[in-house]
Amino acid sequence: MRLRDKVALITGGGKGIGRETALLFAREGAKLVIGDFDVQAGEQTVQDIRNLGADALFFKVDVTNRDYVQAMVDEAVRKFGRIDVLINNAGITQDAFLTKMTEKQWEAVINVNLTGVFNCTQAVVPLMVQQGSGSIINASSVVGVYGNVGQTNYAATKAGVIGMTKSWAKELGPTGIRTNAIAPGFIVTDMTAKVPEKVLNVMKERTPLGRLGTPQDVANAYLFLASEESSFINGVTIGVDGGLVI
Ligand code: NAP
Numbered sequence: 051m052r053l054r055d056k057v058a059l060i061t062g063g064g065k066g067i068g069r070e071t072a073l074l075f076a077r078e079g080a081k082l083v084i085g086d087f088d089v090q091a092g093e094q095t096v097q098d099i100r101n102l103g104a105d106a107l108f109f110k111v112d113v114t115n116r117d118y119v120q121a122m123v124d125e126a127v128r129k130f131g132r133i134d135v136l137i138n139n140a141g142i143t144q145d146a147f148l149t150k151m152t153e154k155q156w157e158a159v160i161n162v163n164l165t166g167v168f169n170c171t172q173a174v175v176p177l178m179v180q181q182g183s184g185s186i187i188n189a190s191s192v193v194g195v196y197g198n199v200g201q202t203n204y205a206a207t208k209a210g211v212i213g214m215t216k217s218w219a220k221e222l223g224p225t226g227i228r229t230n231a232i233a234p235g236f237i238v239t240d241m242t243a244k245v246p247e248k249v250l251n252v253m254k255e256r257t258p259l260g261r262l263g264t265p266q267d268v269a270n271a272y273l274f275l276a277s278e279e280s281s282f283i284n285g286v287t288i289g290v291d292g293g294l295v296i
Contacts, residue, residue, distance in 0.1 A: 051078050051079035052078045052079070052273065052277040052278075052279065053075055053078040053079050053080035053135075053273070053276060053277060054078075054079035054080075055079060055080075055081070056075075056079070056080045056081070056134040056135060056276070057080065057081045057082075057083065057126065057130040057131075057132050057133050057134050057135070058072075058075050058080045058081070058082055058083070058133075058134065058135035058136075058137065058276060059082075059083040059085060059122075059123070059126055059133050059135070059136050059137070059170075059174065060072050060075075060082065060083070060084060060085070060137040060139055061085045061086070061111065061113050061137065061138055061139050061140035061166070061170055062085075062086055062087075062139045062140030062141065063082070063083075063084035063085060063086055063092065063095055063137075063139065064084060064086035064087075064088045064090075064091030064092035064093075064094070064095050064108075065086070065088060065091045065095075065239070065240055066237075066239030066240055066241060066265055067139060067189070067234070067237060067239060067265045067268045067269065067272075068084075068086070068137070068139040068140070069091070069095045069265070070264075070265035070266055070268070070269040071137065071139070071265075071268070071269040071272045071273070072084055072095055072099060072106070073095070073098060073099065073102065073269075074266070074269045074270070074272075074273055075135075075272075075273065075276070076099040076102045076104035076106065077102060077104075078273060078277075079104075080104065080135070080276075081104065081105045081106065081130050082096075082099055082104065082105070082106040082107070083106070083107050083109060083122070083125075083126040083129075083130070083133070084096055084099075084106060084107070084108045084109070085109050085110075085111040085113070085119075085122050085140070085170075086108070086110070086111065086140070087110070087111070087112055087140070089108075089110050092108040092109075092110065093108050095108070096108040105130075107125065107126065107129050107130070109121075109122040109125055109126070113138075113140050113162060113165075113166030113167075113169055113170055114161040114162055114165055114166050114169070115169075116169050116173070119169045119170055119173045120173050122173075123170075123173045123174055123177070127177065132177065132181055133174055133177055133178065133184070134181075134183065134184060134185065134276075135184070135185045135186075135187070135276040136170060136171065136174045136178075136184070136185075136186045136187070137187045137189075137272060137276070138166070138167040138170055138171065138186070138187070138188045138189060138211075139189045139272075140162060140166055140189075141162060141163045141189055141207075141241075142158065142159060142162045142163065142241075143159065143201065143204050143241060143244070144158050144159050144203065144204075145200040145201055145204070145244075146200060147199070147200055148202050151202055151203060155203060156202075156203045158203075159203035159204055159206075159207055160203060160206065160207060163204065163207030163208065163210075163211070164206075164207040164210045164211065164214075167188055167211055167214065168214070171186055171214075171218065174186070175222065175227065178222075178225070178226075178227045179222075179225045179227070181226075182225065182226045183226045183227065184222075184226070184227040184228070185227070185228050185229075185230075185275060185276050185280075186218060186222075186227060186228070186229040186230075187229075187230055187231065187232065187272055187275045187276060188211045188214065188215050188229070188230075188231040188232075189211070189231070189232060189234075190208045190209075190211045190212050190215070190231045190232065190233040190287055191204070191208040191233055191234060192233050192234065192235045192236075192289065192291050192294055192295050193205045193208050194207070194208025194209040194210075194211060194212055194233060195208075195209070195212070195233055195287070195289070195295055196295050208233070211231055212231055212233075212287050215229050215230060215231040215285060215287060216285045219284045219285030220285070223284050223285075228275075228280070228281075228283065228284045229284065229285065230275045230280070230283060230284065230285065230286050230287070230288065231286070231287040231288070232268060232271045232272065232275070232287065232288050232289075232290055233287050233288065233289045233290065233291065233295075234263055234267075234268050234289075234290045234291060235253070235257060235262070235263050235289070235290065235291025235292055235294040235295075236250060236253045236254075236257075236262050236263065236291075236294075237262065237263040237264065237265060237267065237268055237290075238262050238263070238264055238265070239265060242262070250262060253294065256294055257291070257292040257293060257294045258292060258293035258294075258296070259292035259293060260292075261292065263290060263291065263292060267290055268290050271288050271290045274288075275288065
C-alpha cells in the first residue's frame, strides 16, 4: 500500500476527479477527509470509502470561506491527529467570451479556484510545518498552460495555481513540505459535461493518444505526487493530457 496510515484532505472530493482520487487513496491505505460543497455527493463518497474498509470524514465546506476551511482542518485534526496530504482539487468554471464576461463570473471563479487554494493551504501548512512533512497538490489545467477561448477567468486561476505551486515549493521545501500541481486535459466529469460535444471531439482529435481523460488518469497522478515515490519532486506541474499541449 502506497499511502498506509497517511491522512489526506481532498477538497471537491465528492465528485469527479476528487471522488475517484479519494477511493484510490482509500485502497492504498489512506484515511480521508472529504471537503465539499455538495453534501449528498460528499457523504456518498465517505460511505463508499467505508465500504472499502477505510476510515473517512465528510465536512461541508466552501473553500472561499476561511472560517469553514479552518473548521474543516480543526475537525480533521480532532479525528485523525494529522494531515499528510492536501489536495486542492475543488474548482469551477463560468465561461464567457472576454467582452461578455461579467464581474460576477470573474470573481466567482477567482474566489474558488485561486483564493480557495490559498485559504486551504494557509490553514493546513502550520500543521505540516509542525509535523516536518507534507505533500500539497494543486489542481491546475492545460488551460492554465496554454489558454482557452471563453475561459479568461479559469485560465487566470489555473496559471495562478502554477505560480503559487512554485512559490510554495521554494518557501515550504526547507520545512519538509513538497508542493506540486497537476494539469489535466479534458477529463470526463460533470465539469466537462457542460462542454459542447463538438468541442470535446476537437480536443480528442488534437490529443495524440486519441481520447479524453478519465478521473482515474488524474487520480493516478495525484497518488504518485502524494506518495513517497515522488519524495524528490517539488514545484512541478505534471500534465495529464494525453499529449494535448505538445
Ligand atoms: P467536478 O466534477 O465539477 O467536481 C468538483 C467538486 O468540487 C464538486 O463536488 C463541487 O461541488 C465542488 N466544489 C465546487 N465549488 C466548491 C467550493 N467553493 N467549495 C468546496 N467544494 C466546491 O470537477 P472535476 O472535473 O472533478 O474537476 C476537479 C478539479 O480538476 C478542478 O479544480 C478542475 O478545475 C480541475 N480540472 C478539471 C478538468 C476536467 O476536464 N474535468 C480539466 C482540468 C482541470 P458542486 O458540484 O456542488 O459545485
